[in-house]
Amino acid sequence: MQNLTQTIQAIPLNHYILLSAIIFSIGVIGVLVRRNAIVIFMSVELMLNAVNLLLTAFSVYRGDAAGQVFVFFIMALAAAEVAIGLAIIVMIYRNTNSIDINVLNRLKW
Amino acid sequence: MEKYIWLIPLLPLAGFIINGLGRNTLSKGVIGFIASALVFASFVLSVATFMQVKESGAVNDTIFNWFEVGFVKIPFSFMIDQLSSIMLLIITGVGFLIHLYSVGYMHDDAGFGKFFAYLNLFVFFMLLLVMGSNYLIMFIGWEGVGLCSYLLIGFWYTNPSYADAAKKAFVMNRIGDLGFLLGIFFIFTTFRSIGYNDVFAKATALHASGTDFTLITILLFVGAVGKSAQLPLFTWLPDAMAGPTPVSALIHAATMVTAGIYMVARSNILFSLAPHTMEVIAIVGLATAAFAALIALTQTDIKKVLAYSTVSQLGYMFLGLGVGAYTGAFFHVLTHAFFKALLFLGAGSVIHAVSGEQDMRNMGGLKGTLKITFITMMIGTIAISGIPPFAGFFSKDEILAAAYAHNPTYYVIGVITAMLTSFYMFRMMYLTFYGKFRGTHEQEHHLHESPSTMTIPLIVLAVLSIVGGFLGVPAALGGHHWLHQYLSPVFEGSVKVLGEHELSSSTEFLLMGVSVAGALLALGYAWNKYVKDGHVPVSDTEERPALANLSYHKFYIDELYDNIIRKPLDWLSTFFYNVVEKMGIDDIVNGIGKGTIETSKGLRLLQTGNVGFYIFMMVVGIIAILVYSFISIPGLK
Numbered sequence: 174m175q176n177l178t179q180t181i182q183a184i185p186l187n188h189y190i191l192l193s194a195i196i197f198s199i200g201v202i203g204v205l206v207r208r209n210a211i212v213i214f215m216s217v218e219l220m221l222n223a224v225n226l227l228l229t230a231f232s233v234y235r236g237d238a239a240g241q242v243f244v245f246f247i248m249a250l251a252a253a254e255v256a257i258g259l260a261i262i263v264m265i266y267r268n269t270n271s272i273d274i275n276v277l278n279r280l281k282w
Numbered sequence: 283m284e285k286y287i288w289l290i291p292l293l294p295l296a297g298f299i300i301n302g303l304g305r306n307t308l309s310k311g312v313i314g315f316i317a318s319a320l321v322f323a324s325f326v327l328s329v330a331t332f333m334q335v336k337e338s339g340a341v342n343d344t345i346f347n348w349f350e351v352g353f354v355k356i357p358f359s360f361m362i363d364q365l366s367s368i369m370l371l372i373i374t375g376v377g378f379l380i381h382l383y384s385v386g387y388m389h390d391d392a393g394f395g396k397f398f399a400y401l402n403l404f405v406f407f408m409l410l411l412v413m414g415s416n417y418l419i420m421f422i423g424w425e426g427v428g429l430c431s432y433l434l435i436g437f438w439y440t441n442p443s444y445a446d447a448a449k450k451a452f453v454m455n456r457i458g459d460l461g462f463l464l465g466i467f468f469i470f471t472t473f474r475s476i477g478y479n480d481v482f483a484k485a486t487a488l489h490a491s492g493t494d495f496t497l498i499t500i501l502l503f504v505g506a507v508g509k510s511a512q513l514p515l516f517t518w519l520p521d522a523m524a525g526p527t528p529v530s531a532l533i534h535a536a537t538m539v540t541a542g543i544y545m546v547a548r549s550n551i552l553f554s555l556a557p558h559t560m561e562v563i564a565i566v567g568l569a570t571a572a573f574a575a576l577i578a579l580t581q582t583d584i585k586k587v588l589a590y591s592t593v594s595q596l597g598y599m600f601l602g603l604g605v606g607a608y609t610g611a612f613f614h615v616l617t618h619a620f621f622k623a624l625l626f627l628g629a630g631s632v633i634h635a636v637s638g639e640q641d642m643r644n645m646g647g648l649k650g651t652l653k654i655t656f657i658t659m660m661i662g663t664i665a666i667s668g669i670p671p672f673a674g675f676f677s678k679d680e681i682l683a684a685a686y687a688h689n690p691t692y693y694v695i696g697v698i699t700a701m702l703t704s705f706y707m708f709r710m711m712y713l714t715f716y717g718k719f720r721g722t723h724e725q726e727h728h729l730h731e732s733p734s735t736m737t738i739p740l741i742v743l744a745v746l747s748i749v750g751g752f753l754g755v756p757a758a759l760g761g762h763h764w765l766h767q768y769l770s771p772v773f774e775g776s777v778k779v780l781g782e783h784e785l786s787s788s789t790e791f792l793l794m795g796v797s798v799a800g801a802l803l804a805l806g807y808a809w810n811k812y813v814k815d816g817h818v819p820v821s822d823t824e825e826r827p828a829l830a831n832l833s834y835h836k837f838y839i840d841e842l843y844d845n846i847i848r849k850p851l852d853w854l855s856t857f858f859y860n861v862v863e864k865m866g867i868d869d870i871v872n873g874i875g876k877g878t879i880e881t882s883k884g885l886r887l888l889q890t891g892n893v894g895f896y897i898f899m900m901v902v903g904i905i906a907i908l909v910y911s912f913i914s915i916p917g918l919k
Contacts, residue, residue, distance in 0.1 A: 201901060205898055274894060275893075
């Protein structure tokens with residue numbers, strides 16, 4: 174355990190932050206540009222996990238377990254969200270025979 | 283006695299409530315009895331109060347504390363001093379006689395109950411006006427009598443011209459009331475109080491430090507001009523004759539129209555300290571007296587003659603006030619209340635006899651059938667013409683003497699007006715009672731003397747018109763001028779400021795001689811013209827000499843007001859309606875509405891329904907929030 178911590182701390186914190194930011198941005202861009210609902214969903218997961226990564230990294234560097242506790246909460250939440258989100262997508266597919274979000278263009282006046 | 287003062291106004295109010303609620307259920311006899319009896323009870327109480335004031339000076343009574351805000355404390359309280367005690371006697375005394383007369387006069391009218399309810403309400407407000415111990419209570423009464431005047435002028439409201447006359451009176455009075463109200467405001471800001479005693483005490487002190495009261499007194503006078511029908515607001519009073527004749531006698535001759543004089547006399551110290559206002563009052567009064575007398579010369583409606591004569595006599599009273607003869611002016615209020623009420627009631631009796639006819643050209647020769655009316659009216663006419671020893675002589679001469687002491691020009695105009703008064707009053711008498719009857723046969727057949735409820739008030743008032751003058755016999759004629767002595771506490775402060783001008787007895791004799799000779803001369807001329815030559819005013823279709831025409835048409839004052847006030851107002855209203863309202867305000871309001879619709883139309887296009895776009899906007903928003911919170915972290919810049 175001591176060894177793992179040291180290994181993680183061997184890499185500078187900046188690198189973790191940069192990696193998380195990149196993954197998060199990929200997630201955002203994925204949400205914005207893709208039309209497939211499942212891909213968008215996966216992009217959202219990317220964003221969540223980028224945050225998780227950052228939280229664990231901070232946690233290790235500060236020697237404080239609270240960050241990792243948050244990560245567990247987020248993972249549990251993400252699991253619940255996936256269950257509901259996928260169910261919605263299944264319902265959309267049943268109704269429209271498509272999972273292209275541009276089909277859902279009735280959300281207007 | 284002090285404990286019962288509040289009953290004096292309360293009794294007529296009770297009469298108003300009883301008669302107002304029971305106007306359809308109570309019988310005429312009961313209504314008439316309640317109304318007259320309650321006013322008579324007030325009269326008895328007034329006499330008792332008068333006796334007490336005579337014994338021990340002014341009586342104060344606070345009924346309750348009306349309101350209190352900060353340092354402003356307005357009690358609802360009464361103050362009966364020498365001035366108001368005499369007003370009380372006039373209002374309740376003459377008021378009672380007129381109530382009695384109305385029982386006979388209005389007997390066949392469908393609105394009998396309503397009439398007496400209004401009449402009682404009027405007496406209530408008039409009593410409030412004179413009894414209040416501060417300007418606010420006077421103002422309540424002031425507005426109240428205006429309301430009752432409106433209701434009673436328009437009593438026969440189904441006739442549109444009567445209803446118009448009522449509205450005219452109301453609007454004209456409103457102009458004056460505004461002045462009065464502003465005057466009260468200025469009094470309040472100047473003296474920090476509106477109680478009479480406070481204000482008058484402070485006025486004397488403040489004047490020593492050079493405060494000018496001209497503005498306050500001019501505003502108060504504007505109020506008096508409206509209520510007492512002076513130039514230029516007098517035109518409502520002749521039109522007010524549309525009301526039943528007892529109303530003309532009570533409201534538009536004896537009491538309400540003298541409210542303006544009462545108010546000025548009440549505030550005499552303020553006026554005495556404002557010499558410019560005094561001059562204005564004297565000139566307005568004199569001009570009104572002369573002007574109204576000129577109009578009265580050619581009128582053919584018996585009530586119109588009396589109406590203009592009232593305006594003219596009110597002008598005299600203001601002349602008296604203006605030259606500082608407060609007692610004289612008030613003396614004239616008193617005597618005028620007697621003989622003018624008498625003349626109006628007499629005219630009512632005449633109108634009653636000739637089945638509602640008011641045009642003197644269709645009367646004549648009535649002295650045989652209407653004996654009591656004729657004799658009493660003749661007494662009234664002699665009294666108003668200023669022929670000794672009747673009431674009008676003493677009061678009028680006191681005013682004229684004071685006018686002479688102030689400025690002989692005023693005296694000359696005053697005497698000429700007195701001659702005109704004598705002429706038109708005797709002209710009225712001769713046209714009505716002498717010669718041959720000029721009406722229809724049916725009217726002639728109907729001629730009858732009025733019932734005793736109508737003639738008794740006439741006789742009482744005639745007696746008062748004869749003896750009323752002896753209340754104020756001047757020293758020059760060996761009298762003591764009881765009224766002057768009685769009222770002296772009220773006018774004490776003013777006398778100190780103005781000083782007392784004494785005329786020598788011989789001058790006074792000369793002045794009296796001139797005015798009496800003038801009146802007799804005019805009398806003789808009228809006799810010559812209307813009795814000896816049997817002259818009758820021409821009918822409306824025939825030509826008149828230019829001057830007579832001018833007078834007959836009231837100097838076209840109504841037309842003048844129509845042209846310089848109503849028509850420009852009309853024009854301005856049309857202009858505002860068509861241009862400002864339709865093109866300005868309408869456009870702004872509609873523009874706001876249209877603008878909202880158009881912007882909404884544009885904005886709703888933002889909602890495309892595209893989920894991707896929504897998400898994009900959400901991200902943009904989040905980034906914006908991030909950037910904002912980033913730059914707003916202190917110490918980061």
